[in-house]
Amino acid sequence: MRLELDNVSIHYGAIHAVRDVSIDVASGSVAAIIGANGAGKSTIMRGIVGLVPLSKGEIRIDGRVITNLPTEQRTRSGIALSPEGRKLFSEMTVHDNLLSGAYLRRDARAIRDDLDMVYALFPRLTERRQSLGRNLSGGEQQMVAIGRALMAAPKLLLLDEPSLGLAPAVIHMMAGAIRKIALTGVTVLLVEQNSHLALSLSQMGHVLEGGRLVRSSPASDLLHDEDLKRAYLGDDPLVVK
Numbered sequence: 001m002r003l004e005l006d007n008v009s010i011h012y013g014a015i016h017a018v019r020d021v022s023i024d025v026a027s028g029s030v031a032a033i034i035g036a037n038g039a040g041k042s043t044i045m046r047g048i049v050g051l052v053p054l055s056k057g058e059i060r061i062d063g064r065v066i067t068n069l070p071t072e073q074r075t076r077s078g079i080a081l082s083p084e085g086r087k088l089f090s091e092m093t094v095h096d097n098l099l100s101g102a103y104l105r106r107d108a109r110a111i112r113d114d115l116d117m118v119y120a121l122f123p124r125l126t127e128r129r130q131s132l133g134r135n136l137s138g139g140e141q142q143m144v145a146i147g148r149a150l151m152a153a154p155k156l157l158l159l160d161e162p163s164l165g166l167a168p169a170v171i172h173m174m175a176g177a178i179r180k181i182a183l184t185g186v187t188v189l190l191v192e193q194n195s196h197l198a199l200s201l202s203q204m205g206h207v208l209e210g211g212r213l214v215r216s217s218p219a220s221d222l223l224h225d226e227d228l229k230r231a232y233l234g235d236d237p238l239v240v241k
């Protein structure tokens with residue numbers, strides 16, 4: 001599914017969090033939005049799923065305007081968000097957290113198949129099936145958050161800071177999982193402070209500063225850009241900043 005943001009602005013009261021952002025994510029591609037804490041990355045994600053209204057601009061999926069649709073209809077249209085901070089149900093099991101992602105679906109057979117797919121993608125969750133959300137490690141929580149988003153059978157998957165707070169080995173595993181998801185044809189928009197990770201997974205990279213898009217380039221160009229390296233990338237590709 002193609003995603004287009006066209007001159008999108010978002011305010012929180014007087015705070016102008018996102019300023020005239022235009023991004024075109026090709027169907028089946030992986031794109032990254034990178035930028036420092038507070039740049040407006042999560043706000044863009046919330047705008048795409050309809051959790052905050054746009055003050056200006058338009059959002060389209062496959063050419064269809066969704067700017068004013070309620071969140072539930074966007075979910076039905078195939079957009080799913082794995083939010084920053086995971087936001088699991090802490091008193092529910094892994095299994096029920098995953099199933100909650102399918103709440104709008106009625107196709108029991110396909111839901112079961114997708115559950116199998118999520119457990120195959122994250123084998124660790126099979127062992128943790130009956131554990132409560134609050135008893136999971138950060139990495140396990142992130143697997144559940146992504147798995148829950150996949151249970152909506154999305155055509156566009158939004159991942160907000162999937163590597164945040166995770167150990168390098170877990171980040172490697174997560175990167176592999178995101179690559180596998182992308183191979184299924186799902187369009188992925190990835191938001192990260194860990195720029196190196198995000199760009200290494202993406203075809204296109206978009207750099208956000210103070211709510212404004214300052215660069216949109218092939219991710220490989222950004223990965224090798226000396227100025228950008230100094231500003232964002234650091235020395236260790238797996239350091240989570």
Ligand SMILES: Nc1ncnc2c1ncn2[C@@H]1O[C@H](COP(=O)(O)OP(=O)(O)O)[C@@H](O)[C@H]1O
Nearest residue numbers: 012015017035036037038039040041042043044
């Ligand atoms: N609910 C909110 N109310 C008011 N301001 C907010 C809210 N959420 C985020 N902001 C502000 O909007 C800006 C962008 O935040 P955010 O989108 O969370 O950035 P990022 O995800 O890139 O760290 C920041 O200045 C932040 O303080």
Ligand SMILES: [Mg+2]
Nearest residue numbers: 041042043084
């Ligand atoms: Mg954020």
